[in-house]
Amino acid sequence: MGKVVFDVQYQTTLAFLISYYFYFTGLSAGSFMISTLSYGFGMEKFKPASKMGVVAAVLLLLLAPQFLLMQVGWPIKSIWNHFVYFNPLSAMSYGAFLLMLYPMNSVVYGIFMFQGNLKMTKIFGLIGIPLALAVHGYTGWILALGVARDYWNTGLMPIVFLFSAMVSGISMMILMIMVRDRFFTKEKTINHELIDSLAKLLGWLLVVDLFLVFCDYSVLLYSKLEAQEVAHFMLFGKMSFWFVIVENLIGKVIPMIIVMIPGMRKSYFWLILAALMNMAGILAMRIVTVYGGQALPLM
Amino acid sequence: MSNPHKSKNSDLPRYGMLIDLDRCVGCHTCEIACKIENDVPLGIWRSWVKEIEKGKYPDVVRSFRPTLCNHCENPICVKVCPVNAAWQREDGIVMLDPHLCVGCRYCMSACPYEVRYIHPTKGMIDKCDFCSTRVDAGLKPSCVEACPSSARIFGDLNDAKSEVAKLVATKAVSTLKPEIGTGPRVYYIGLDPATMEIKREAKLVWEK
Ligand code: SF4
Ligand code: SF4
Ligand code: SF4
Numbered sequence: 001m002g003k004v005v006f007d008v009q010y011q012t013t014l015a016f017l018i019s020y021y022f023y024f025t026g027l028s029a030g031s032f033m034i035s036t037l038s039y040g041f042g043m044e045k046f047k048p049a050s051k052m053g054v055v056a057a058v059l060l061l062l063l064a065p066q067f068l069l070m071q072v073g074w075p076i077k078s079i080w081n082h083f084v085y086f087n088p089l090s091a092m093s094y095g096a097f098l099l100m101l102y103p104m105n106s107v108v109y110g111i112f113m114f115q116g117n118l119k120m121t122k123i124f125g126l127i128g129i130p131l132a133l134a135v136h137g138y139t140g141w142i143l144a145l146g147v148a149r150d151y152w153n154t155g156l157m158p159i160v161f162l163f164s165a166m167v168s169g170i171s172m173m174i175l176m177i178m179v180r181d182r183f184f185t186k187e188k189t190i191n192h193e194l195i196d197s198l199a200k201l202l203g204w205l206l207v208v209d210l211f212l213v214f215c216d217y218s219v220l221l222y223s224k225l226e227a228q229e230v231a232h233f234m235l236f237g238k239m240s241f242w243f244v245i246v247e248n249l250i251g252k253v254i255p256m257i258i259v260m261i262p263g264m265r266k267s268y269f270w271l272i273l274a275a276l277m278n279m280a281g282i283l284a285m286r287i288v289t290v291y292g293g294q295a296l297p298l299m
Numbered sequence: 300m301s302n303p304h305k306s307k308n309s310d311l312p313r314y315g316m317l318i319d320l321d322r323c324v325g326c327h328t329c330e331i332a333c334k335i336e337n338d339v340p341l342g343i344w345r346s347w348v349k350e351i352e353k354g355k356y357p358d359v360v361r362s363f364r365p366t367l368c369n370h371c372e373n374p375i376c377v378k379v380c381p382v383n384a385a386w387q388r389e390d391g392i393v394m395l396d397p398h399l400c401v402g403c404r405y406c407m408s409a410c411p412y413e414v415r416y417i418h419p420t421k422g423m424i425d426k427c428d429f430c431s432t433r434v435d436a437g438l439k440p441s442c443v444e445a446c447p448s449s450a451r452i453f454g455d456l457n458d459a460k461s462e463v464a465k466l467v468a469t470k471a472v473s474t475l476k477p478e479i480g481t482g483p484r485v486y487y488i489g490l491d492p493a494t495m496e497i498k499r500e501a502k503l504v505w506e507k
Contacts, residue, residue, distance in 0.1 A: 004351050006350040007349045073417070078402075085384075086382075087383050093382075095381070233499060299476075
């Protein structure tokens with residue numbers, strides 16, 4: 001109706017650096033979960049992935065907060081103030097504690113694992129699971145509790161974040177295990193059984209992830225105007241290339257088809273392709289959610 | 300582990316503003332007065348006048364929506380700030396503590412009215428504070444003082460005899476996005492819904 005003559009443009013706040021931060025915490029949480037499957041839950045077939053999983057989880061979680069610190073205006077002050085002026089109502093407040101506790105626990109868990117102390121490994125692995133869920137789930141809550149934006153303000157957000165963390169973590173583990181087995185072991189052969197189990201797990205998690213996206217969008221499209229507009233923006237507007245093509249088609253649907261078809265799953269070429277596409281798609285998902293979710297002007 | 304801004308005393312006024320759009324002529328004086336008073340850098344605004352045009356020549360009308368922080372009763376910016384840098388005075392003015400703010404920008408993305416901005420040199424958030432230093436000195440906010448048509452009325456909403464409280468009580472007033480539950484304390488008379496239209500497209504950061 002009205003043509004805007006003068007308005008002030010909102011400075012897009014949380015953009016790419018935060019997307020990378022979310023992406024790397026997601027990869028870390030995902031690889032941690034894989035590492036606990038055998039030691040924590042006794043799923044023996046995943047045992048060869050455990051050590052690599054915990055090392056990756058720790059390294060990625062040292063990397064991830066660097067993006068966060070680059071984003072905030074006062075990085076050193078922010079670490080100090082987060083501990084001293086804690087606000088229990090803010091989801092972000094808990095981040096500083098989680099970002100300390102989770103890697104510390106992972107290091108202890110890793111040390112016991114490398115020492116072969118099964119009992120302690122199990123204990124710290126089980127402690128680590130809620131921490132890993134929290135360290136990534138809280139990033140979803142940060143967005144969900146920023147009530148201004150309908151794309152974020154949904155109870156599905158933390159769950160969507162957890163599932164995308166797990167799928168991207170598994171894809172990364174598949175690639176890393178292939179490289180390790182092929183080049184850094186004595187036998188120089190890939191542990192086929194392990195890769196196959198991980199790929200199957202990836203397939204089912206992708207099904208759930210896509211179902212969550214469907215739930216989210218079906219509600220957005222029937223919800224109030226602002227929600228409808230942002231759904232249109234994602235599905236048909238300027239964001240559609242990133243959301244529909246990169247995030248969902250390349251990042252989720254095609255990898256899911258590849259790992260669901262036994263013939264393709266067993267071919268390393270297709271599996272590597274699927275894992276790479278999925279990792280790229282989840283990175284796109286972070287950018288679409290964080291940046292795309294706030295790109296539309298609110299008023 | 301503490302909130303340095305908690306206090307008990309509550310026998311204070313509750314400040315608010317009413318903007319009468321039947322009087323507003325869209326001159327943008329309030330915008331400029333605010334910029335001068337608060338030394339707001341180029342490219343950002345604490346308060347601005349959104350202006351839209353409706354219809355086709357010769358039947359054209361313009362509508363205005365002066366915009367500023369709503370000093371909400373239940374401010375989401377205060378709730379989400381991880382370090383208690385966004386805080387609310389007992390008299391309702393929503394403030395920013397520059398000693399605490401770390402520039403994480405969470406409050407910016409959570410405010411439904413997009414009135415917070417990043418100060419380019421301070422690296423932290425800044426926004427309208429109802430010219431709190433002027434209010435403390437017994438003066439009106441700078442935009443109110445500067446408005447040539449007295450469209451902006453500022454005062455104590457708790458004081459039934461104040462002009463703003465009387466108008467809010469007797470006129471058909473509206474606030475921006477009441478459904479969010481933030482309880483804005485900037486009221487409008489004659490607000491045109493077309494000034495609040497939601498857009499379907501945006502300019503993306505990687506677009507020229
Ligand atoms: S308008 Fe925004 S910045 Fe102002 S008090 Fe309300 S939520 Fe906070
Ligand atoms: S930018 Fe400053 S005021 Fe806003 S949430 Fe972060 S610390 Fe609080
Ligand atoms: S100074 Fe007064 S009349 Fe001019 S735009 Fe602002 S509110 Fe409207």
